[in-house]
Amino acid sequence: MNITEQVTVNEWKEVTLTNDTGMSVSFLNYGGTITGINVPDQNGHVENVVLAYENYEDYIDDPNYLGALIGRVAGRVDGASFSINGEEYHLQENEGTNSLHGGEQGFHTKLWELSPFQEEDKVGVILTYDSPHLEGGYPGNLSIQVTYQLNNKNEFTISYSAKSDQDTALTLTNHSYFNLSGDAKRTIHDQTIQFDSNQFVELDANLIPTGKIESVQGTPFDLREETLLQDRLGSNHPQMDLANLGFDHSFLFNHDKEESVVVKDDKSGRVMKLMTNQPAIVFYTGNNLMEDHKLASGPAKKHDAMCLETQASPASLHHEGFPDVRLKAGEPYEKYTTFSFGTV
Numbered sequence: 592m593n594i595t596e597q598v599t600v601n602e603w604k605e606v607t608l609t610n611d612t613g614m615s616v617s618f619l620n621y622g623g624t625i626t627g628i629n630v631p632d633q634n635g636h637v638e639n640v641v642l643a644y645e646n647y648e649d650y651i652d653d654p655n656y657l658g659a660l661i662g663r664v665a666g667r668v669d670g671a672s673f674s675i676n677g678e679e680y681h682l683q684e685n686e687g688t689n690s691l692h693g694g695e696q697g698f699h700t701k702l703w704e705l706s707p708f709q710e711e712d713k714v715g716v717i718l719t720y721d722s723p724h725l726e727g728g729y730p731g732n733l734s735i736q737v738t739y740q741l742n743n744k745n746e747f748t749i750s751y752s753a754k755s756d757q758d759t760a761l762t763l764t765n766h767s768y769f770n771l772s773g774d775a776k777r778t779i780h781d782q783t784i785q786f787d788s789n790q791f792v793e794l795d796a797n798l799i800p801t802g803k804i805e806s807v808q809g810t811p812f813d814l815r816e817e818t819l820l821q822d823r824l825g826s827n828h829p830q831m832d833l834a835n836l837g838f839d840h841s842f843l844f845n846h847d848k849e850e851s852v853v854v855k856d857d858k859s860g861r862v863m864k865l866m867t868n869q870p871a872i873v874f875y876t877g878n879n880l881m882e883d884h885k886l887a888s889g890p891a892k893k894h895d896a897m898c899l900e901t902q903a904s905p906a907s908l909h910h911e912g913f914p915d916v917r918l919k920a921g922e923p924y925e926k927y928t929t930f931s932f933g934t935v
Contacts, residue, residue: 592714592743594707600647606705608714608741613637614932616741622699623660623718623737624650625767630745633860633934638773640861640932642896643887651700655884656766659699660737661692663722663729664916665764666841666873666905669799673908675730675758675917682728687797692766694727699766703737715740724757731757731920745932753924761924762903762916764869768877768896771856771863775888779876779897780821785853786814786874788842792906792913796833800906800913804843812840817855824876824894837878837894841904843871843914852899860934867928869901870914901928 595607599619605626609615614637617627626643642657644650650657671682671690683694692699703718715738722733738750751763770779791812793803807813811826825836834840844851844867852865852872875898877891884891907913918924 592709592741594709594714594716603647603702604705606707606716608716608739610714610741610743610745612743612745614741614745616739616747618658618739619647619650620703620705620718621650622701623703623739623765624699625658625765628747628767628930630861630932631934632773636773639887640769640771640773640863642768642770642775642891645885645887649885653699655768655880656692656699658767659765660703660718660763661766661900662698662735662763663693663727663733663759663761664690664905665692665762665900665902667691667799668905669909671728673760675760678730680728680730689797689799690728696727698722698735698763713740713742729759731755731759733759733761735763737763746929747932748927748929750927751924753918754922755918755920757920759918760908760916761918762905763926764873764900764902765928766898766900768898769854769863770896771854771859771861773859773861775886775895777858778892778894780824780894781819781858782854782856783817783819784814784897785817786842786872787845787848787851788814788872789845790843792841792843792904794830794833794840798834798839800841800904800910802906802910804912807842812842814842817853820876835878837876838874839876839878841871841873841906844869851901854897855935857935862933862935864931864933865899865901865928866931867901867926869903869926869928871902871904873898873900873902875900901926
C-alpha cells in the first residue's frame, strides 16, 4: 500500500491511494475532488469507475460538482434562507432563488489541508478545513475533518467529522459520478441498482421538496429489488418528468440491511456496495450532463453516470419529519460512507 502525490494546475496537489490488490483512489486538495476510483473488472482489467474531467481547470466553476466534497449543506435550501433559534440566516442564491450545495463558494471550492497516514492494512489522508462564522451565510465557526481511506478489501471509506461553536446547519456529502462499466464506456442504462428504502421525497418544479414523503410502492421509485436502470429512466411518472427524465430525488434509508445500496454491471462483472450511517441519499442519474463537458473518457452524455449522495435532508429546515441537518454547538458530527468494490 502506498500514497503518491503530484502537483497539477494552480499548484493543486493530486494524491493517489493504492492498495495491494491493484485498486487506487485519486483526489485533489481542491474541493477534496475525487478524480479516480480505479478498480478491476471480472477479468482483472483496472478502469476508472467515476467520471473525471479531461482538464483540471474544468473543476473550477464546475456546474456538475464532479467528485467534489459538498457543504455546508448538500442539496437545495428553499429560498436560500432558514431560521435557527429564532434568527434568520440568508444564504447565497446560486440556483434561482435557492441555495445549492453550499453556494458558489461552498466546500467544493476550498483548498483542504492534507495529512497522509499509512497503517498495515489501510492507507489514507485526513483533509481539514476551518469554515468561519457566516461563510456562505451559515452561522458558527466550523472545524471539519474528512478522511479518505482505502484498505486491502477494496473498501473506500469517506468519514466526516465536524464541530461548530454555534448552532448551525450541516450535512456533508461527496458528489462523485459512478459508472461501473469502467471509463464510462457505456451509459448506466444496463446497470442495476437496489436501495434499502421504502420512501422517497416528493419534489416541486424547482426540485425543492414539497414537504411530502411518499411510499415507493407502485412507483418507478421502488428500487427495493434489483432493478435495471433502463427500465426506469425515461419513465413518464410526473416526478421523473420534472427531473429531466431521471432520478434527482432523496430516498430515506430503512437501515434494515448492512448494504444501503447495491449497484451491479453485468458486462464488467463489477459490484459496488454502499454502507453508511447517513439517514438518506440523493440519487441523481446525470440527467443534465451535456457534451460540452469534456470528460477524460470523451464528451459527456445524459445518464453517463449516477451520484449517490448520502446525507440528511435540507427540507428539515422548513418541514417536519425529515432527517435533520441542524447541528448544535459543541455537538460532534460523525458520519461515514463506505464504497465496497468486488465482482460477481
